[in-house]
Each structure stands twice: as structure tokens, then as C-alpha cells.
Amino acid sequence: MLNWLRRPKYESVERRDIPAGLWAKCPRCAQLVYRKELERNLKVCPKCGYHHRLSGPERLRLLVDEGTFQEWDADLASEDPLGFPEYADRYRQAVQRTGRPEAVLCGRGRIDGVPAAVAVLDFDFLGGSMGSVVGEKVARTFERAVDLRLPVVTCSASGGARMQEGVLSLMQLAKTVAAVGRLHAAGLPFVSVLCDPTTGGVTASFAMLGDVHVAEPGALIGFAGARVIEQTIRQKLPEGFQTAEFLLRCGLVDLIVPRAELKATVARLLHLMGAGEVVG
């Protein structure tokens, strides 16, 4: 297990979501919350229930039993295939800032005791965007799950395909969907957890092909960006558009689960889909 996994760095998340100091201001209800209380509450605002975004390692700690996670493919790195302007620098900065190698963490672990293959997208790392490495690691996660007869749980948080790897990023949609097909053919369960935000190419590939779709309350989930849609229809978007609750009404999400119940719910779903019997 890598060092950054045991001792996750919260700085980047905190920098964005919470003002410095002992008190944090909730972006939804604007109330001040004692920072330690917010941490204890899994970064859910105790006043209004707003689910702050989690980093990849925070999400992993929330979901996977302590001491059971074995990471896969932590050594894969982008090689800037297009020589895209500013990409190499921004990539290096993302690695340095987050202390993590890419926008996804993959591996195996136990979820309330149930062995599973897990892929967690990390919005802190270049907006959780899917380029060659994310696509490759996600695809390998599904392939290894087939080999090991494990169910797959993905937690998505992503702005979509990674622009800086051009159409190679787009091809990761096909690659990951093909890998989901292998899991499907093997009859193994796939729970897709949709976190804030899940948009673009990640939504239009593996994340929307789960046997069960679990979303966090209030999470933004959609394909096209709100600004693009507003420009197209030339009017304001409806209240609550592209929230988890909206997607539930639209029949695209199975369950909305508060963060405190996420782990137990995923484990229960895996059990009910016959995954409990597999010894990992």
C-alpha cells in the first residue's frame, strides 16, 4: 500500500471547499461549521446535509475496510501523447499537489467484508478526467475482477474525457465499456457509485452501465455541461437539473444513499447480487 493511501492529504479538498481556520463555511447553506465536526461527519454539512466532495483517498477510506486495500497499477503515468500545450506542467503539478499518481485509484479490497475490485476516480486530479491512464486502469480493474471472480465497484467523480489527450481520451470510453462487457459476460455484479460531479465521457461509458446505480444526495450527474445546454436552448435550466434526485425521477439512478450509509448499502447490494460467496 502506498504511503499517501494510509495518510491521505486533505489539503487540496480543504483549500477548495473550506476557508482556512477552525471554521468552514458551507457552500450550500452558508453556515459556519466547526471543521473537526465536518470531518467527523464524513464531510457532510451537519446543518443542511450538503455532501462536500471527497478526494479519491477519502472515498476509498469511506468505502473499503481498513487495511484490506491492495492497489493495482499505481505506476501507470500519462506520457502526453499529443504534446499538448501546458499538459506536462499541469500533470506534474497535479501529481505534486495531490501526492497521487493519476485521477483514479484501482485495486482490490473488502467492503464490509465483501471482497471486491474497486476503482475510485479522483476529482482533485485534473478534475477526475479520463485519459489513457484512467481508461487503462479502469479496464484492467474489470479484467482482473473477471480473472479473480470479484464484483466491481466504481466511484465516479469526473468532468469527463481528458481534453489534453485528445481523441485517445475518447477511445477510453470504448475501452472501458468493452471491459464492462467482459464482466457482464462473466455474470459478476457491478455497482456504479455516482458522486459529485459525474459528467461527460465518464457518464457516457462505464459509469452508466452498472447493474445498480447508487448516487450521493445532490450529486451533479449528466452528459452535457449546463453552460453548453443553456447556450443551446437559450433559457435557464430547470431547478435541480442534473442532480441525483433529478436522475432518480428520470429512471437513470436506482438509489440515492447518504454518505454515512454508502458503505453498508454497497456491501448489502453486493451480497444480494451473490457476491458475498466469493472468497477474495
Next chain:
Amino acid sequence: MLNWLRRPKYESVERRDIPAGLWAKCPRCAQLVYRKELERNLKVCPKCGYHHRLSGPERLRLLVDEGTFQEWDADLASEDPLGFPEYADRYRQAVQRTGRPEAVLCGRGRIDGVPAAVAVLDFDFLGGSMGSVVGEKVARTFERAVDLRLPVVTCSASGGARMQEGVLSLMQLAKTVAAVGRLHAAGLPFVSVLCDPTTGGVTASFAMLGDVHVAEPGALIGFAGARVIEQTIRQKLPEGFQTAEFLLRCGLVDLIVPRAELKATVARLLHLMGAGEVVG
């Protein structure tokens, strides 16, 4: 081939749709049309294009090459399984009035040269309703098509399941759908022609499971009856509700084909679905 097939009796159709005498009044445009002209025009009103209903034998003559039809299972008859009030009498009258044995004609023949298994529902016979015999004959048509490696063409015109055989009629939905499944597994084409009217249990079974859905212009196609819906929603139905054109917009019908082009279109579709190669 049975006698009534070679010399179809039109009386019943004419009694309903056309006033006696040399002239017929079109139920849509209310114009008088010379009866012989209407016959020559395949019972399509030359003034407004209204497609008069065809009897089963008329439909067969329209679709199947002359002299190629071999009927199957003409000897199956209902046995009034529930002892339902008035059913035996009404059934006997239908046989006498139409000169036909039941509400469906099944067999094999060629459609512009393409060998096919064909099932034609006959609205003249108790409203084309599907009871045990219709379900059985339709299912056998699909099964024989699998055995003979033939495509299937059904022409539906039905008020739905036959009330007088109770839940046994309902079970014909499952029976015919299961038979469609066999054809599907065999990779053989199925063209479902939806004629005026196709409603209720026939729409909710084999007729809506075609590889291609062809409808006649203006045909009424739907599940629930207009009166039942009006009673439920307590308002008038929208203009053109449940017409072929409405279903095309709703994505439920592939093509609307005028009667004069029906045979050629079905043959072309069968060819394009790889059916032409089969020697019948």
C-alpha cells in the same frame, strides 16, 4: 387450397363499409365512389386515400403470389372451453357468415417470389380476436417457419384477446410471444404488418415484436381502447391518437406503406433481411 380462398366472399366487408348498390360512400370523405373502381383500387378510396378494411382472404390475395399459398391448420376450431354465454352461437354464425373457419389464416406462400410463412388475422371473424385457435395457429406458424427456415410475415387486424375464452385467450399472448422467441433465436426475419385496427392483446404480443413494423396509412394501432382512456383521463383524446402516423412519431412503427406498395415493400424487406436466399 380451400374453396373460400380461391373465391373470397366480400359480402361481410361490403355490408359494413359500403352501402348497397353500385356506389359506395367513403366513411372518411363521405364521397360516393363507384364500387368497381374501389375494388380495382384495392379498396383504397380514390378520392381521399382512406384504406378500407380488408378481410383475411382479401389481405392474403393482396400479399401472396397467386397460386402459391398452402394453408396450414385450417381444421382447428374453438371448443368453447368456458361454456361462455352466446359464444357457441356467435362462433357458428361467424363461420357461416364469413365461410371461414377462424379469425386467422396461416400457411406458406411466396411474396413477390420470396417464400415466407404467413399469418393473416381476419377482422371479419369475431373482430379478429385471439382465442385458443388463433394463438395456436400463430404459434405453429412461427414454429414451422423455424423448421422450414422461412421468414414470417404477420398481418394483424384484431380487437385483442377473445373475451369468450377468458384467461385462456390471455395465455395466447405468452404462447405467441414464446414462438416469436424461437424464430428470433433461429435468426429468421419477422415482418409485422399492422392493419386497421390492431389493438389489445394482439398488439401486446407478437404484433409488436417484429424486426420491422409496417403499418397501413391511418390504421388504428394501440393497446387500450379509446373509450377506456377517455374515461380514465376524463378529456378528449388528441387528434390522430393511435393512428399509424402517431405510432411512427412515437417510434413504434418503422414504415407506413400505402396498400398498393405493401407487397413489394414486404418482399424487399425480406430480401434485405437475407430471406431471399431460402428456397421454400
Next chain:
Amino acid sequence: MTDAQDRAARERELEQLEEQLAQMRASGADTADLEARVQALREAVWRHPSPWQVVQAARHPQRPKLGDYLTRIFTDVVELHGDRLFGDDPAVFAGLARLDGEPVVVVGHHKGKDTRENVYRRWGMPNPEGYRKAARLFRLADKLGLPVVALVDTPAAYPGVEAEERGQAEAIARSIFTLVQLRSPVVVAITGEGGSGGALAIGVGDRVLMMQYAIYSVIPPEGCAAILWRDAARKEEAASALKLTAQDLLELGVVDEVVPEPLGGAHRDPDRAAAALHEALTRHLGEVRALPPEERIRCRYDKYRRMGRFSLRPAHAAAPSDDPRSADVR
């Protein structure tokens, strides 16, 4: 006094006595005598119930609904939502649960317990989204190798403009198409109203059970009477003619077993009704589970293939066909 009038009078008397009994119990009075009278009358009224009586029991407002059976028969129930296409239909329940500790997919019509919930759930009358959600769960069961239990209780598929626009008929046909080809074991129970295509859409399985006072019909008796005699009031005659009781359907080969209910209806003792249903589900699921999937699909095909009754037309019957399906097969 006709039979029907006589029966109606006795039913009214029974109702009055039951009410009286409840009041006496509430006031703490000695009720032994009255209880015996009520029990005797109940047995008299329900020993040979008329089909219309059964229709009323099947539609009784207090009749146990999907939720009552879910809590009593299954454990670890997780409802799943949505057809992944258009919406989530509250008239259809679909989810994962355990039956006797083993995971299963459960699907059923979802009626409400009060007017408000009934409006929300459209009295258990599904839109296409409901059937498409069910079919999605059937495919999930197939992928995972889980058995399917389907609980049927609906007046009909919802007759609405939008339901037609979104392909009500297609949704029903496709759901049946999915079920007949499913590799998973499928056990169906008609628990209340089996309303025509709206019921059959999720009602095709390896075994079809039917509660004693449930009904299953191609058309509601009222509609039948309206068509046949242009008089919806003759619904009682129609109920008889349609052969819609569990016993009728057992004899017609449409259902495999009748699950006994407490005298007068499941609502008089939901626990006992659920226990009987539970026992039957367990037993039948155990039997069909034992078959290999290909065999199960073949048997299911043959089961529906055999349904219906017909004969050879006398004029042609001189030389009966040797095809076993050519004649009445029941």
C-alpha cells in the same frame, strides 16, 4: 328469493355481526356466543363463494398488498428504481431481496394503502416505464443467475395517452419476451387482481401460483358485462362466465397451484396468508431451481405452448393428425 339475493342477505348479516363483535370486544364484554355465530355464518357464506364474492375479496381494500408480503416473506429488501430510459414507475416494485436467506429478484405491482398512495401508484396500474423497469430486473437476474419472484396484483395496465405514446403494448410484449427466454427460475404468484395483459407482462414463469381468493381475467367483469349485455350491472353474471377464480384457472391449466387463504380472505389474517404463500413459493422455487437452465426454458416454453383448448373441426376430424398439439391437450 334467488340464490344471489339469499347470498347477499347472508353477507350483509355477516358484516353486521362482525361489526357487533368488534364493538363487544372493545367494550370487554363476553363474546364467546357471538364468535361462534359469526364463525358459523362465515363458513356458510364462504364455503362455496360465488365468483363475484371472490372478485370482491380480491379487491377488498384491506387485502394484503405487495408491501405486506414483502415484509412477511422476504428479508433484506432493497428497492431499485428506474427503467434507465425514461422514468421510474411507482406502480411497479422491483428490487433485490432474500427468500429463505437466498438472494432473489422480486418484482410486483405496487398498489397503495390509502387514497393518496393509490393516486401516486396509479392503483397499481403500470405505465410502460414500470414494465421496462421490471424487464431490466429480469435481465439482471439472468446475468447474475438469480431466481425471479413476481407478485401480480393489478386491475390493468394504465390506460393513458402517455402510456400509449410510450408504447404500452411494446413494453408488455417485450417483458413477456424477456421472461419466456430467461435462464433464471421464475415463480409467479397472483395475489390479488390479475388484470389481463397488465398482469401477464410480469406473470409468465416456470410456475404460476394463485391465492385462493385472487382473480385472473382477460377483462374486468364490469367491462365484459358492458360489452356482452350492454349493462355493466350484470357484472356478477360476467364474473361467473369468465372463469376467473383460482379453482377455475387451476382446472383450465393456467395456474399450477392454489394457495389457501384464511376463510373469507387474506385480509382477515395476513400473517397466515403470507405464511401459506411463503411455503408455496419456497417449494416451487426449489423444484424449478433444480433444473438446468436449458431444460427450464424448454419446460417453460412447453407450459405456455400447451395452454388453450381447441379441437379439430368435425368435417376434417375423420383422420386426426398425429401432431400431439392438434387436439385438446388438457
Next chain:
Amino acid sequence: MTDAQDRAARERELEQLEEQLAQMRASGADTADLEARVQALREAVWRHPSPWQVVQAARHPQRPKLGDYLTRIFTDVVELHGDRLFGDDPAVFAGLARLDGEPVVVVGHHKGKDTRENVYRRWGMPNPEGYRKAARLFRLADKLGLPVVALVDTPAAYPGVEAEERGQAEAIARSIFTLVQLRSPVVVAITGEGGSGGALAIGVGDRVLMMQYAIYSVIPPEGCAAILWRDAARKEEAASALKLTAQDLLELGVVDEVVPEPLGGAHRDPDRAAAALHEALTRHLGEVRALPPEERIRCRYDKYRRMGRFSLRPAHAAAPSDDPRSADVR
């Protein structure tokens, strides 16, 4: 004068000369001299076109559209309509046709020829219904064993409220899911704009061809420039950075062959463009048709499995993995 300004000036000059030439031809004057000048300039301008020039060619209003290729390459075309769920999307064509006399399923984005048709067809930007219609036809091809030919030309999937409500992302993902598992041969051609997920939804196949002046990109250059530099006007730089030309994508391993176009774009000679596309489709379809279905599905999987470029992080690269997928595979 910069390269880009120089290029722009020559493009303007070429346009003016072409207009002049057209007028002279119309008036019956001798045009031999002018024609030679135009041809020389055209060659100069198009010998090494800038990526932005290619973007403009791919979006040229006169560029051949689906309909132009349908009539020139296929025979016996029958359009089929509807997703059997909700509606029929005019932005997607789906149907049966013959290619070299053999039946195939054809699917493609459907742009309009004029403003009115463009509005009707949403400039070839599909709603979920369009992708679901396509996926239905893919499944039909699978059932019947027919090959699939997909012609890609779309700015994007339609960004609309209703598209999101009806699951645009699900429709795209599901269509890709259907394609990667299809038993039928699938040959794709990017004929105009390959707009991100909206294109990929019908653009996954055994072979992916790309017309010489077509583009294929994860984001439009304008959007890329707006995000990267907060300045949509720097679209030309973005077009270069995105590597969206056929030659770029051939080098990146995303497309299998570049189909040559008449100098300056297919709209200058649609017949010749169609003939080249026809030849390439026939050849590739012949090759993938020769494989058994299981082999074809495996090869298709491997094809997409290999796409992307990455390396092992230096710190860990001392002992390279023996997994062939661990390192850059191109």
C-alpha cells in the same frame, strides 16, 4: 506576415479565382488559363493544409452528407424508424440497404441540406432516441447476421434538457456496449465531423476509416480554446493541439485507414469521394467478414483495449512488467 496569415491570404485568393472561373464558365469564355492558375493555387493551399483548414473542410456547407453517400454507394435503401420506446430521431438514419449487392444495416448521422432540414435534423446532433434506434438496428444486424456500416458526421450529441432527462449518457454508453459485443462485422467511416461521444456512440467497429478532410475530436476546437485560454478565437491553435485530422488519428492508432478525397475537399467532387469511400468499405468489410464471429469480437476487443498511450512511472520502471499492456503499445 505569419504562416497562418499567409495561408489565409492564399485561401482568399483561391476562393476569388474559383468564383471568377465559375462566372467565366457560365458565360462560355475560354477558361484554360484560369483553370491552370486555380489548380496550381489549390495544390499550393491544400498540399499541407493546416488543421483548421481541415476543420473548415469537414464543416463545409457543401460537404457530402449521409444522403449523398447513401445514393452513391448503396442500393435498395430502406430507412427504418423509431427506437420502439419513445420516438424517432431525425438526426440519426438507420435502415437496410445493399452494399455491392449484399444486404447490410446502415446507420449514420443525418445532417440537413438546408437550414430548414438542419433545424429538423438538429444539425445531425442526436437525442437518446437516435442512439437507441441505432442500437436497435445493431441488434437486428446481430440477429440476422448482417454486417453494419456506420457513417459518422455529427458536431456532438444534442445538448438539451430533454436529452439529459431521457438519458443521453446512458444511450451513448449502451450503444457502445452493444457494438463492442456485436457478432456482426462492423465497419465505421468518419465522413465529416466526428464530434466526441456523439460520434463514438455509433463509431465503434472492427475497422474505422476516416475521410481525408474529416475531423474526429474529443471537443470542438472552439470549446477547447475557451477552456484552455479563455478565448474561443484561438480555435486554430486548439485545432492543431487536438490532433484531430485523419493523418493524426492514423498515427495515434485510432483509425485504420485514411480515405483520399479530391483536393480541397469531397464537396469538389462528391462522386469521386464516394467512389473512394465505397472501395475502402468494400475492402475492409470483406476482410472482417472473413473472420468467425468469436474471433471478430475478440479482435475488436483487443483493438480498443490497445488504444491510449501511457508509460510506467520512472520510479517504478526499473523492472518493467511482463504484461504486454503495461507499457506503451504503439
